Amino acid sequence: DKERAMQVQINAVRWLQSQATNGDASAQCSLGLHYLSGQGCETNPEQAIYWLQKSAAQGYIEASNKLASLQK
Numbered sequence: 476d477k478e479r480a481m482q483v484q485i486n487a488v489r490w491l492q493s494q495a496t497n498g499d500a501s502a503q504c505s506l507g508l509h510y511l512s513g514q515g516c517e518t519n520p521e522q523a524i525y526w527l528q529k530s531a532a533q534g535y536i537e538a539s540n541k542l543a544s545l546q547k
Contacts, residue, residue, distance in 0.1 A: 481515070483515075484515030485515045487509070488509050491505050491509065492506060495526055495529070498533075500533040500534070500535040500538070501530075503527070503529045503530035503538065504526070504541070506526045507522075507523045507526035507527035507538065508523070508527075508541065510522040510523035510526065511523040511541075524545070527542050527545075528542065
């Protein structure tokens with residue numbers, strides 16, 4: 476159901492937050508995408524870009540590509 480799906484997204488964001496804070500480039504990218512889409516959290520473009528930039532700085536291509544597409 477919808478309530479359950481929402482809780483799963485919220486839990487995913489919490490988990491990603493801890494992994495991203497520990498320097499996991501994949502989690503940083505995913506967290507940034509969650510902040511862009513507002514899945515499991517409030518939409519927050521500043522936080523999205525912050526985490527995508529941290530991920531891209533570690534050479535994570537998906538994050539670099541997303542940042543490039545946002546600048547168009």
